[in-house]
Amino acid sequence: MQISGHPRVEIVVPVKNEENDLGPNIRRLREFLDTAFPFPAEVCIADNGSTDATYEIGALLSAELPGVRIVRLEQSGRGRALKKVWSESTADVLAYMDVDLSTNLNALLPLVAPLFAGHSDVAIGTRLSNGSRVVRRPKREFISRGYNLLLRATLSAHFSDAQCGFKAIRADVARQLLPLIEDNSWFFDTELLVLAEKAGLRVHEVPVDWVDDLDSRVKIAKTIDEDLRGIARLMKNLGRGAIPLEPIRQAFGRPRILDPRTALAARVLRFGAIGVLSTTAYALLYLVLRQGMPAQVANVLSLLITAVGNTALNRRITFGVQGVENRWRHQLRGLVTFGIGWSLTASSLWLLHTATSSPHQAVEITVLTIANLAATVVRFSFFQAWVFDDDKPTIPTLEPPAVLEHSRSN
Template sequence: MTVEVSVVLPAYNEEATIEGTIGTTLDTLGSFLPEDTFEVIVAEDGCDDRTPEIAARFAGRDHRVRHVHSDERLGRGGALVRAFREADGETLVYFDTDLATDMHHLEELVESVRSGEYDVATGSRWIPGEVADRPRKRGVPSRGFNTMTRLMLGSDLRDHQCGFKAFDREALFSLLDDVEDQHWFWDTEVLVRAQREGYRINEFPVRWTPKGDTKVDLVRDVFGMGSQILRCWYEFSVKPRATPRATMAAGTLLVLVATLLMTQYIDFGQVLEEMAQADPTYVAVAAGVYLLSWPLRGARYRDILAELGYRESARFLTGAVFISQTGNLVFPARAGDAVRAYIVKARRGIPYPSGFASLAVERVFDLLTITVLAGTVLVGLAASGLADPSAVGGVSGDLESAESGRTALYVAAFVGVTTLCLVSLIVASARAETNLVRRAVGRVSSDSYADYVAGVIERFVGDVQQVASSRRAFARVGASSVAIWTLDVVTALLVFTAFDVSLSPVVLVAVGFFAVSVGNLAKVLPLTPGGVGLYEGAFTLIVVAFTPVPSAVVVGAAVLDHAVKNLVTLAGGVVSTLLLNVSLTTAVEQSRDATPEAEVPEYDD
């Protein structure tokens, strides 16, 4: 006869119970299904006890039993999916091997789907009608999890995690490609997606009695499942609306709102007046200094690619960097990053994976350099005793301003120390044989989403490791990064000096380093093209907190500093597109579907 029902038993180290569970399952199925119309599959998930041996022995003597073995842990969801794909039945069932759910409910579970009345059936411990003995340590987290799932994901079900479910094969397989979790959240995600697709779901009360200790880690796995709820909420509610145009519009709106709020405290007429009085000589020198940083960017990019196995000229790569940064100024969501990967692929045949890896390495060194420069300067100031009120207050004798400056400096010093510690961890991880960050994430959560995040970090660190593995290359790229961002700060200091501010050189340099660094970190958020508004806001907040310089002067200096840098970038980008014969709009269009794993056709002149 044809197998109609496949029951999967997910098993991880179940040597004490698996034989009895298989026997009970066969007897119960045989009580309401015709002989040979059902099968029992033991989805053994990388066990390190006698479970595989017992399952294989049972399968050898009973043709209705099958054993699906895995050498490594797939996670509960991963083990179920693998077994379901190998199953023969049109009705697919699974339940926990501890038989916590009373087996007299099995017929209702199976027939709900087998009859064609429902597409999915699931037991519930929270619907009144049966007895579900939930200890407090399980009941409280379960109620919280199910409440969050209903509120954030729009589910109508009461219990998403009861290990007692059945699916129509066609319905389940239509959902699997979109289900990302492979561990404890798997069945919750399946249920939520099934509701969103309009499938018919039968949730019915079951008698449930806990058996032994749960394999769910109430810290790591509950935390992980909470992150999965957030991930699904983002995918269902935010991502469809977070188009590049919407992101740019939202970012621009935020900047406008912030600007309107600032008008309550800042006279923008005064800002324009201050900008008009700025010394043009200093501004011109600042532009020249900033221009000097671009050949260094090209040389640094050359060194990074060399460590990845590609030899290119610094001149060509300087042009590629100019074009990509121009793309980031003109287009939202840092579209220029993909443009650079596209240019080196199209013009020099460097594969996308290597192009994106080189970008990742560059970003790592940028972030490390920015944070180390700012943190080192501020920690040095705090340690040297220059954080007294008179030093922080510059020429002002106002006690309130001095105290505010001291507080700001202490906070900044703390941030600097924290940053240096994090930087040390990343560098140590890049130099180590194992990923220290993955190990730390794993201690917080073993959930598959946490594993995905750890994987991203691992690739991130792995890219750095390509360069960090060579001390000479690491030192060379690090030194060029320090030079690049030092010139960036010097540019800002020259623009600030153009406004004839009365600050001691020590305070000017210290505050300038920190303000420019924080402003550049704010630009990491791809909310507006080129970070316009984000840089100015962060720069202004830092300088006003540290010094008695009027806010109108600070805003004017921040706007002029960013404008100088953006104009140099745009001019270099235009020249580079002409020299390399690249259409920026075409490059952006062609690179939209580019990913670190993708390959696309060559650029067509």
């Protein structure tokens, strides 16, 4: 197969000390691309730090097979290899797969098709969906599922399988994302996907058939340590707004098509959950402070501290405001809103005692409950319409990229 013009797809195969598997698997991949794949495609062997005959074998394959090339990096690291090849590629869509070809190659077209169609920006294979068929050791399965659950809990990730060695990305998107990715090793995949999601890009998932490589050389303990450090770094940088995602959001961001009622319901649920947490924190803090100060002082301090925490959590979780810009303005507005809500409960209690000198305790509790519900509605309304109003996101729509026509001849 001869590639006419530049390849529509470039598939990178990162390798290190793979002299046994490299030859047969690259021939198998090239044969599949020539006979069963509709787009012109090039294979790039990215040798990163091999000390055996991997590079020599790759060079022979490059000379023997049209549409195969090799790149040599002296330093190891899958992320480092992908950064180099993807940043220099002339293809429209960039992909990578593991040299063991654990993923069934029939999943390659479903992986890249949404990128050509303009439907998605990044595509990944997933071994953890209901449609996947996986042959895998229980230990690896447990670690993989646990890791992806951790990503959901810490980074609010929505993708299901961060580390599957089967991914693709539009070249124009890669040029924007790659400079922001710090990791050069195994955490590269996770960082790529998290930043893509945070920038509002579409991540398409393809269920894959997967057979685990029994000769895998991944050092699990070291990889877990690096992944945990990477998660902590991303949480810190995203929380500080230190990663410049706004230009990508402006260029490629696509609005989520949501029913406004569903979005509002989700926001109300998050607001309510934070309210329960704040109330619990208030009660515990009051009990501690009450040991050394009068009730009214302990009450005011507990309310003030939890109000600050409540505003900070709602700012980040309920309304999705990131970075430090306007943080103090939001806190001041939050305190004003809290004061308005508190005045409703205080005035209701005062009116009750004015009307009845000794109201029954059940009546008092009923009045306070109604007043607190009203205060909660007021606080939510103020948060929605005023406190965080200056940070409403604006994600422009973007016409899908045109799919250029390329010819191929055999």
